[in-house]
Amino acid sequence: MTIVDSADELGRRDRKKLETRAALERAALTLVAERGLAGVTVEDIAEAVDVSSRTFFNYFPSKEDALIGRNQFTAAELREKLEAVPPEVPVLEALRRMARAEAEHVQEQQEQWLLRLKVFEQNPSLLPRLVASGTETERAVTEAVARRAGVEPGTTGYPELVTAAGLAAFRVAMMRWSAAGARRPLAGLVDEAFAQLAAGLPNP
Amino acid sequence: MTIVDSADELGRRDRKKLETRAALERAALTLVAERGLAGVTVEDIAEAVDVSSRTFFNYFPSKEDALIGRNQFTAAELREKLEAVPPEVPVLEALRRMARAEAEHVQEQQEQWLLRLKVFEQNPSLLPRLVASGTETERAVTEAVARRAGVEPGTTGYPELVTAAGLAAFRVAMMRWSAAGARRPLAGLVDEAFAQLAAGLPNP
DNA sequence: TGAAACATTGCAGATTATGAAAAATCCCCC
DNA sequence: GGGGGATTTTTCATAATCTGCAATGTTTCA
Structure with a gap:
């Protein structure tokens, strides 16, 4: 019809x-x-x-x-975005680009995301889930990172650490973005956070 | 009697x-x-x-x-350990010392901790909780970090980021420690992770 | 159209979690 | 030592979460 x-x-x-x-x-x-x-x-x-x-x-x-939500950073989606970055790019920079790609995705659904983040702020018991929306996601990223870095996972701890740090950077950017009422573009906040990581987190 | x-x-x-x-x-x-x-x-x-x-x-x-468990890294305990570090020490280094102090505490109860970590590995749904055993702890550390760095929390994102990264470093060290059957001292693994953070997470 | 595939539903039941009041236990002071 | 008051544990009742299972509709596709 x-x-x-x-x-x-x-x-x-x-x-x-x-x-x-x-x-x-x-x-x-x-x-x-x-x-x-x-x-x-x-x-x-x-x-x-x-x-x-x-x-x-x-x-x-x-x-x-x-x-x-399910539209969430799924394991497959993140891994895909990460693998789209040329392999000669250093890991942390690759994670930054992945995060930026996700950031665009988030900004396309501003309203829903702001509501979600507000709910998360008001109900802190939910926060740990947001970190990586389940360990599955983090593990997938960790694996992709390990491949990219040419390291066996579980031996040096490097993939685990850089992944955790990168996702933390993304999370912090999201929280600042939400706190500022989305007045600053998320991508910029992501860049700032990753820049701090890359600089070795010196005192500000 | x-x-x-x-x-x-x-x-x-x-x-x-x-x-x-x-x-x-x-x-x-x-x-x-x-x-x-x-x-x-x-x-x-x-x-x-x-x-x-x-x-x-x-x-x-x-x-x-x-x-x-409750003997867990409580908010008060971590903050205390963090505040015991002289204020002129940079934040990341202060977090490393806090983590080392905690590491000793963990090693005093090896058996229980190894069992716990085994349980956490086998039941990944529990993992996010271990990160900071609730957001309360992470927030407490974040606040202490903000004071130490002389930054208003929630403005620059620095305290949030460095706290998240530091706790991630500790967590990774714990997982490696567990995976290696506690054959390597936890303190050394903590140091390694923090060194990688301080170096800006370069490719290995 | 008709049969297979799939989504939805109601229901029964296990488990988690909380409140309120009774019963048991402990602590302090005489 | 022994009792009164405080605290802990238990019992009972109840709400909410979550999972199978079988029945009942829809949708799909040949």
């Missing part, structure tokens, strides 16, 4: 799934922003989207995961 | 509390090491110590917290 069935090549089923997922994320974020993490139950979120709470759990394993 | 009532100056009540807490931690660690995180319920842990599961929750807000 529709003239243009879809911009994507997805079928109706998959489109509906994406829609439901996005609606659940959105509902979770707005409700928790209003009432706080403890003031919102999974049932509330499911009801706001008009699905059963069982369906909620088909999409997310927990309330927290709905807040973090 | 007892000739020497106690080596500590604690009363029987407080001694029992400490004992119960330690027993719960120990039981949680050993059980989870055997059966995995999902294979152990709070009731199992409580039963192993012969207390009611309600009592478990009087000591720990969640199963995970029992694994992390």
Whole structure:
């Protein structure tokens, strides 16, 4: 019936799934922003989207995961961005470029991200999850870094350290960006953080 | 009845509390090491110590917290160690000394820590918690760092970044230490990680 | 169109977590 | 030593999270 069935090549089923997922994320974020993490139950979120709470759990394993969202820095996405950087570029610089690419992605969805970060600030128990949204992501990046540096993972600790530091830099940039109400471009804040890392974190 | 009532100056009540807490931690660690995180319920842990599961929750807000333990790097402890370093020492170096002090503390309880780290490796969902065992700790260190650096927190991002990087260095050292079966002294691994940070994380 | 594939739902049940009040234990002081 | 007050532990009740399973619709594709 529709003239243009879809911009994507997805079928109706998959489109509906994406829609439901996005609606659940959105509902979770707005409700928790209003009432706080403890003031919102999974049932509330499911009801706001008009699905059963069982369906909620088909999409997310927990309330927290709905807040973090899936559009999140996935392992594959980050690794891909990292591997797109020419191999002769030093690791830290490569991580900076990866972070900048992610930053653009974040800025494309300003509103949602600002809401998310606000929720995270107001509910600190969620923060550790943001760090790398699960260890899986960090491990994937660590592996890519190890390959790039030509080091066996788990021997020198270098890949683990530089990855952790790089992700921390990205996180700090995000928090500053949020705190400043997105008045400064995220990319610039990312650059600053990485510059401090590269300089060996001297006293300011 | 007892000739020497106690080596500590604690009363029987407080001694029992400490004992119960330690027993719960120990039981949680050993059980989870055997059966995995999902294979152990709070009731199992409580039963192993012969207390009611309600009592478990009087000591720990969640199963995970029992694994992390309370003897953990507390906010106060870390801040104290950090403030013990003369103020003219640069921030990163001060964090290194703090980490070394903690390292000694960890090595005093090798067995328990190795078991803990093994559990954390086998149950990665716990890892983010180890980073700073809650954001509270990290924030406390960040504040101390900000004071030391003479910077307003939340403006430059420097305290946040150097704290995150320093704690990451400590964490990486711990993981390497554990992976090597504690054959290398933790303090040396801490030094290595901080040296890499101070050098700006150059490719190895 | 018809059958296979998949999404959603309701329900039962295990587990986690918290509050309130009763029961047991400990501590301090007489 | 022994009792009164404080504290801890337990019991009981209850809410919320989360997981299988089977039934019921949709969507897809041949």
